[in-house]
Amino acid sequence: MNSGGLGRGVVSLAEMWAARPRCYKVSAKVYSGRPRCAWKIDQAPVGIAMYQNVICPRGVLLVVNHGVSISLLEEFKREVVYFFKLSLEDKKKLWQQPDNHEGFGQLFVVSEEQKLDWSDMFYITTLPTSLRRTQLFDLLPPKLRETMEAYSAEVKKLAMIILSQMAKALKMDNEEMKELFSDGVQSMRMNYYPPCPEPDMAIGITPHSDAGALTILYQLNDTQGLQIQKEGKWVPVKPLQDAFVVNIGDIMEIVSNGVYQSIEHRAMVNSRKERMSIATFYSTNLESELGPARSLIGPNKPAVFRRVLFDKYFKDFFARKLKVSSNNEIKATRVPQRDPSSQPLELDTGLFGTLFFAALQTLQQMLAMIIYHAVQSVDFKRDDERERFYRPDPELIPLKQEVIHERRGRLSLSEIDVRRGGDDTSDVDPGPLISEVGVSKEEVDRRGSVVMDAAEFSNVLRNVIISVKNSDVTQDIIVDDKGNVNTNTVVCFALPYKHAAEICISGQPVSDEGCRPPVMAGRSPKVVCRPPAAMESGLPATDA
Numbered sequence: 001m002n003s004g005g006l007g008r009g010v011v012s013l014a015e016m017w018a019a020r021p022r023c024y025k026v027s028a029k030v031y032s033g034r035p036r037c038a039w040k041i042d043q044a045p046v047g048i049a050m051y052q053n054v055i056c057p058r059g060v061l062l063v064v065n066h067g068v069s070i071s072l073l074e075e076f077k078r079e080v081v082y083f084f085k086l087s088l089e090d091k092k093k094l095w096q097q098p099d100n101h102e103g104f105g106q107l108f109v110v111s112e113e114q115k116l117d118w119s120d121m122f123y124i125t126t127l128p129t130s131l132r133r134t135q136l137f138d139l140l141p142p143k144l145r146e147t148m149e150a151y152s153a154e155v156k157k158l159a160m161i162i163l164s165q166m167a168k169a170l171k172m173d174n175e176e177m178k179e180l181f182s183d184g185v186q187s188m189r190m191n192y193y194p195p196c197p198e199p200d201m202a203i204g205i206t207p208h209s210d211a212g213a214l215t216i217l218y219q220l221n222d223t224q225g226l227q228i229q230k231e232g233k234w235v236p237v238k239p240l241q242d243a244f245v246v247n248i249g250d251i252m253e254i255v256s257n258g259v260y261q262s263i264e265h266r267a268m269v270n271s272r273k274e275r276m277s278i279a280t281f282y283s284t285n286l287e288s289e290l291g292p293a294r295s296l297i298g299p300n301k302p303a304v305f306r307r308v309l310f311d312k313y314f315k316d317f318f319a320r321k322l323k324v325s326s327n328n329e330i331k332a333t334r335v336p337q338r339d340p341s342s343q344p345l346e347l348d349t350g351l352f353g354t355l356f357f358a359a360l361q362t363l364q365q366m367l368a369m370i371i372y373h374a375v376q377s378v379d380f381k382r383d384d385e386r387e388r389f390y391r392p393d394p395e396l397i398p399l400k401q402e403v404i405h406e407r408r409g410r411l412s413l414s415e416i417d418v419r420r421g422g423d424d425t426s427d428v429d430p431g432p433l434i435s436e437v438g439v440s441k442e443e444v445d446r447r448g449s450v451v452m453d454a455a456e457f458s459n460v461l462r463n464v465i466i467s468v469k470n471s472d473v474t475q476d477i478i479v480d481d482k483g484n485v486n487t488n489t490v491v492c493f494a495l496p497y498k499h500a501a502e503i504c505i506s507g508q509p510v511s512d513e514g515c516r517p518p519v520m521a522g523r524s525p526k527v528v529c530r531p532p533a534a535m536e537s538g539l540p541a542t543d544a
């Protein structure tokens with residue numbers, strides 16, 4: 001297809017559905033949550049296949065200075081915007097085929113009764129190159145293909161950096177991490193959310209968690225829409241220009257043996273503004289066996305997920321969804337492939353053996369539970385009882401804070417002032433709430449939430465994200481290359497407390513000259529690390 005000669009039609013898939021709007025409330029019995037717009041499948045465009053939805057994480061990380069050049073981002077953005085403006089006729093050439101979910105369309109469409117997401121999406125597998133569907137690639141506008149190639153390579157690099165930081169934080173063998181991910185499977189989902197006349201009745205992307213290990217999300221414009229689920233509430237993640245939102249997916253939860261947890265997220269729609277995003281999913285190598293990293297398990301650290309072949313993981317994922325479809329019962333849920341019973345062994349050993357292993361497994365489970373409770377204070381429940389197999393219980397997690405600048409090793413509590421903050425509930429300058437300076441680490445440990453002085457940060461470093469632990473929540477503070485600290489970038493990174501703050505990513509190292517003079521002089525500091533409770537307040541109530 002030659003994009004240059006095509007008219008930039010305004011018809012999008014969602015618009016097309018909206019052309020025959022049959023917005024109706026769906027029975028709460030079938031769909032939990034707020035009623036949303038829905039269409040009968042026969043009213044949807046021809047070619048919509050029976051596809052599952054994808055996947056997604058329990059904490060997000062905002063990454064700036066990620067090493068992907070701004071010009072590449074701009075170019076890719078331009079091409080993707082153009083791509084979604086292709087005429088319907090041209091889009092149809094790139095439509096999902098009945099046996100494949102790549103192309104334009106929707107994922108996880110399994111029922112006539114199903115509410116469809118108020119979005120168009122284009123899904124494509126990008127890496128390894130052997131997995132690419134050449135029929136689809138060849139049809140892409142050449143410029144888009146070119147930039148997508150470059151972007152895909154850059155995002156892979158970034159994913160590998162993050163993974164290696166995670167290995168460090170987990171005390172996992174970095175070589176093992178590299179082996180698992182060096183030739184990882186990468187796919188992209190480009191999302192276009194047109195304005196929705198009844199945003200309260202629609203949803204851009206149904207709540208889900210991503211099935212991959214990491215998702216690197218690029219938000220193309222400043223329309224807000226992404227929300228993450230946190231302790232029963234939906235927390236918006238504000239778009240930050242040229243930054244990536246990194247989500248942890250189900251595979252990472254498995255590899256980390258439950259330490260990192262994927263998060264449920266969704267995308268909302270706006271009545272006036274359109275929104276666009278590109279989610280790049282990065283998973284383990286195709287031939288890898290999925291399971292907890294071997295360097296993370298041992299006699300005292302039993303595996304809490306069963307090993308499964310990568311291929312089977314995704315096949316099961318789809319199979320489970322299809323079964324749901326045949327029951328005509330659509331639950332808009334993620335389907336993490338977690339081992340519901342945490343049974344690492346499956347041997348045909350007769351009755352005695354079965355009993356023996358059952359006892360062993362019970363013992364293992366108990367041990368795992370005790371260890372996990374002791375170390376992480378985790379609520380241990382089965383998959384069928386709740387969505388998450390392992391989830392830290394914030395109540396039980398000791399209140400403690402620490403600031404770690406992972407890569408430079410220069411930032412420590414003794415180098416910066418950590419100031420006690422009040423109970424801010426907004427992004428405004430905490431002003432007088434900053435009342436104390438230079439509290440000791442012990443003090444911080446004892447107290448709880450802190451407010452940090454941006455000017456102090458800028459004394460110390462540039463181009464970094466600093467993660468501040470606060471109970472089970474880590475808030476990331478981004479300092480740009482001028483030493484400015486962006487308040488909007490305070491994002492919670494809800495990981496098990498012990499490991500959370502150990503992930504700090506900086507695309508570019510701080511200047512070799514070392515500490516530069518503050519450029520914030522005269523400006524009011526605007527870094528706010530709010531306590532989790534305050535952070536949640538003022539946010540829209542959950543719809544679940």
Ligand SMILES: O=C(O)CCC(=O)C(=O)O
Pocket residue numbers: 054055056189191205210217225226265266267276277279
């Ligand atoms: O558009 C967004 O912010 C979320 C997209 C997403 O979750 C996905 O594509 O999996």
Ligand SMILES: [Fe+2]
Pocket residue numbers: 055056208209210215265279
């Ligand atoms: Fe997602």
